[in-house]
Amino acid sequence: MNILVINAGSSSIKYKVFDFRRWPDGDQSIFAGIIDHLNESRAPIHRWHSAHRGKQIEVLEDKLAKEGDSFLYETIFRALAQSVVIDAVGHRVVHGGEHFNTPVKIDSSTLELLRQTISLAPLHNPSNISGIEQAQRVYFQVPHVAIFDTAFHHHLPSVARCYALPENIQREYKIRRYGFHGISHQYLAQKASHELDRPEKELRLVTLHLGNGASAAAINGGNCMDTSMGMTPLEGLIMGSRCGDIDAGVLMSLLYSGYSVSQLDDLLNKKSGLKGLCGENDLRLIEQGVGRGEPDAKKALDMYCYRIKKYIGAYAATLGGIDALVFSGGVGEHSAIVRQMCCEGLAFLGISLDLEKNKNPGAETKIHSYSATCAVLLIPANEELEIARQVKQYLSVT
Numbered sequence: 248m249n250i251l252v253i254n255a256g257s258s259s260i261k262y263k264v265f266d267f268r269r270w271p272d273g274d275q276s277i278f279a280g281i282i283d284h285l286n287e288s289r290a291p292i293h294r295w296h297s298a299h300r301g302k303q304i305e306v307l308e309d310k311l312a313k314e315g316d317s318f319l320y321e322t323i324f325r326a327l328a329q330s331v332v333i334d335a336v337g338h339r340v341v342h343g344g345e346h347f348n349t350p351v352k353i354d355s356s357t358l359e360l361l362r363q364t365i366s367l368a369p370l371h372n373p374s375n376i377s378g379i380e381q382a383q384r385v386y387f388q389v390p391h392v393a394i395f396d397t398a399f400h401h402h403l404p405s406v407a408r409c410y411a412l413p414e415n416i417q418r419e420y421k422i423r424r425y426g427f428h429g430i431s432h433q434y435l436a437q438k439a440s441h442e443l444d445r446p447e448k449e450l451r452l453v454t455l456h457l458g459n460g461a462s463a464a465a466i467n468g469g470n471c472m473d474t475s476m477g478m479t480p481l482e483g484l485i486m487g488s489r490c491g492d493i494d495a496g497v498l499m500s501l502l503y504s505g506y507s508v509s510q511l512d513d514l515l516n517k518k519s520g521l522k523g524l525c526g527e528n529d530l531r532l533i534e535q536g537v538g539r540g541e542p543d544a545k546k547a548l549d550m551y552c553y554r555i556k557k558y559i560g561a562y563a564a565t566l567g568g569i570d571a572l573v574f575s576g577g578v579g580e581h582s583a584i585v586r587q588m589c590c591e592g593l594a595f596l597g598i599s600l601d602l603e604k605n606k607n608p609g610a611e612t613k614i615h616s617y618s619a620t621c622a623v624l625l626i627p628a629n630e631e632l633e634i635a636r637q638v639k640q641y642l643s644v645t
Contacts, residue, residue: 248335249331250267250638251331251333255374255375258284258285260281262281263279263631264276264333277331280326281293293307293323295323339375339396342395342479351392353393361376368427392641394633394637397426398429400426400427400474402470407472410423410477422478426474435628436450439452439573450468450571451466451568452569453466456575457555458579460486461485461578462480483558485554487521487522488528490515492554493515521533525546531581533547552585555585556588569597570622576628583606586605587602598615599618599619
């Protein structure tokens with residue numbers, strides 16, 4: 248069975264094909280690609296490769312503005328048509344709302360329910376739905392399955408799940424902390440168990456998925472006990488263009504001062520976070536700015552790492568200690584300075600980096616020092632593999 252996985256994010260579209268006939272665990276992809284730099288000033292770039300061909304690169308100039316999402320997906324499906332036959336398609340969907348906490352086959356009623364969740368994840372769910380519609384148009388004869396980012400966090404303990412609002416308000420408006428990046432955090436917990444050669448049920452983990460969107464999770468025995476994102480992906484860590492934690496009074500003040508709801512939505516989701524602090528949402532460019540002595544870039548980096556460190560400490564307290572700290576995501580995997588700054592001063596938790604390993608990590612590397620009592624792991628994100636595995640399992644029992 249060849250399963251195509253489409254992972255449509257706020258700044259990229261990733262896709263991979265897994266052949267479960269050749270590799271029963273799906274641990275290798277036979278075709279993979281990414282369209283990067285979406286919603287940025289630079290032209291999107293399509294990079295892809297297969298087991299049979301070398302890497303290909305295509306710069307998508309102004310066609311995106313003229314033809315929209317359909318053009319992006321046509322480039323993906325054109326590349327795939329040359330190499331593989333697709334038997335099923337798995338889609339990452341960021342927000343399942345109250346309706347979805349397990350994998351589900353996608354039909355017209357599923358899509359209608361997904362559209363009702365757009366206000367909860369305005370940067371992501373529209374992209375997810377567009378990917379589903381485009382793929383269904385081409386692969387109309389195969390099953391399409393949605394895998395939800397919120398599912399891993401669905402059974403958070405009530406102390407972590409609820410806001411301190413009147414119970415009737417929470418019920419009426421379906422207000423709760425849903426959490427996100429659950430597919431990634433679930434995969435990281437499994438990989439950490441493998442890397443440490445210890446059962447998941449024995450491990451207390453803090454996992455960090457750090458990309459344009461960013462979140463932390465506290466995981467005990469393979470179960471998520473708390474996570475930094477809330478009812479929407481706005482809560483928690485500082486992100487590329489999202490503010491993270493903020494006093495609700497600030498929002499009321501802006502509304503009283505004349506901001507409309509749509510203006511506030513745009514400010515918090517698209518113009519805040521790193522971008523709001525220094526004008527850039529790309530950590531690579533911010534690190535270059537720090538190297539040039541730019542104060543706004545330094546402030547952004549300092550605040551970004553401070554917020555992460557604060558969550559590490561908070562989750563260590565809720566778990567009663569931690570056995571491993573896991574870095575992942577585009578920033579977590581590639582920024583040595585972010586990993587170093589986030590771990591500084593945490594020796595009291597047994598966290599101590601080997602600075603040389605941190606600067607020159609390999610894939611899935613242990614980067615803690617010899618004296619550390621808490622493992623520090625760098626595990627490349629692979630949401631697509633986790634999605635493919637869940638799709639295969641779902642189809643095998645339905």
